[in-house]
Amino acid sequence: MSVLEAINLWKFFGATEALVDISIKLNRGLHLLLGPNGSGKTTLLKIWSGLLKPSRGKAYVMDKYIPWRDRHLIMKFMSVVFEDNAIPPWISGKDFLRFYAYQKNIKWSSVVEIAEKLGVTSYWDRSVAGYSSGMKKKKLLLTVLSSENDEIIILDEPYTLLDKESINIVNEILEEKLKNVEAIVITSHVLTGIEKKINSLTILFNGKILFHKNINELYREGEITYVCETNDQLGFLEKLYSEGIRYIEVKNNKIFFKTRRQLEWIKEYKCKSFIDVREIYEKTLLELSRE
């Protein structure tokens, strides 16, 4: 079962083609959508959230819901934050969250718990008019992060305006949520570490999908970054050289290197592997500019 699906999806804004024949399937896990401004990431997410109606093609949520038609049903198990969401200035942060919690059937205690983690409780009695942009952003994220009933979470640029500490807290909560939800979809220009947990990476450009691979494909075909810890650093480095791996970095007892090959012997060592999303992204865009 696919959690989110688009079949030959087109979206026009007047003469502008925001999405061009997009077909994509997102299954369980964390999915990252990357792309420069105007590439169609937010439009795609808005179609899946039922905020926009596709001009052509079909979009599905959980295989059966048509987002535009069933928005109120989808929102029972989906939480979404877009960059252009806003809280009315006259309402206090706490009242807004109460209202939201009631509508989404969220336990107030879990709102308080996450609010305390994000340090929101100190100012949530004040009306939103006096909040900074970061404070508002935290409030909006709180609506998503505190929800217990969600199966799908969609976050459009969740990290902009947040300080480093808050980013780490958000990532921690998201990682925790990954255990319970079906899918989390994030678009971001800022890579904060959450990309290490992705199940698929999609790069959009000018409304088209340039790159879409799930984690297995990435591991199979792409360059993997390894971080290994060993007491026998010299022996380990020798093995790497013998494999023809040249880009190696040693930092505080940790050895970083990248390779496209599957190294069987590495399992004997204490290593972590992840995909370098930034590099894939930059490489894809570079190739595109060469074309």
Place this chain on the structure above:
Amino acid sequence: MKIVLRKISTIFYSLSIISIIILSLIPLASIYYLRALETNNTRMHSLRTGRQPFDCNVGQWYSGYFLASKGDKISFDVSVSGAPWVYNITVIDLLNNRNYTYSRTYYSIRALTPEFIVPESGFYRYVLFVKVLDSRKECKAGLTISGVQQIRYDVINNTPYYVLILLFSILLVEFLIRKTRVSSKFYLVKWEFRYMMAWIFFVAVIYTYAFFYVSFPSAIDESEDIVLTPIRIGKRPNYIIIYALLAATIASMLYTYSWEARFDRTTDLLPLKRTKKFLSRLLIIFITLYVPIVIVTSSVYLLWIPKLFFREFFIKLYLYELLHYLIVLFFILSFILLPAVIIPRVNIALILETLPLLTLYLYPVIPRSLYIIDLKRLVRINIPWFMRYIVPDIHLYVREPGDILKHEELVYIFTYTILFVLVVILCMFIYRRREAP
């Protein structure tokens, strides 16, 4: 002191900058009132009974009621079929129980009858007796009552009070909404209401403006009753004012679109049915459109003649007035909801569409030409019991085309129609952009 100032600034902030800008329309409207004052624009109402036969020996009685303000001039002219004839009139000030009587025998058929200059604003009854001193059995007489209204200096002088009452009422509502704890079930309504507060100002200003323009339905009809409209300052529409209001409407829509759409988006992402949102907004639209006019109407009635307000007749008139606007409102709502049948949600732009419509309707020249139908006439013809039941003493007067279609007003109609069509197109465009961008 600091806390009070902070609270005031918060309230003003929450009412949004746009509403404060719109509030600045009030002085603009005041300028219009002053202009009306300068032009010395008075209005005349008249009633003709037609010549009716009566027994010469018995005489003929006429009686009726009228509302009038200090300085209004009312003449009771009688044309008779023979001379000499006796003219006897008593005007009773029903509030103060004072009688004004005039009696005279005229020796020519056409004679100059007295003019009653209203000594004090109030509610009057006239009793007129005509008898022809002739040996014939059957005589004929016709009564023409003419009322020349003075410029309502009292209303003009009271304008700041109306504005203050409006502001106070709206701030009170704002305060109550802020302080009242609403259960989460109805929070959406509260949310929407808070969201609409900015626009209540706008509506209120428009209503104040419309009210001064159009006043009550004049009630001179082919009957013995007469009610002069208590408030009427000028009869000509001021293009600049109308244009300014429409321009403000368009500008508000354009510049607040992205601002308010973002808040809307937040509720779009809640598991709320479109119908629920639609209905809660509809309820708010109704409240925002109706409450200001209730406030304005009440304040006008109360300020005009406080003593009268508690009279049964006046309360009936007041209720009739509110009911009249309610019908107008339903008419307008049904009109603006037409696009909502096609598209699933009414947005705030549609409210703004109602405003020109309301002024259009309230200015009686327009609806007949624009919508072909005239609601007042429709009510009068189709629901006679309604009129009888609500206001037994008042008959609704629908002006005939000859009364109103003057050359310059036709220009006005076209100008207004074009502007109105532009506003509607803009509303639809904005709606489309928002709902299915």
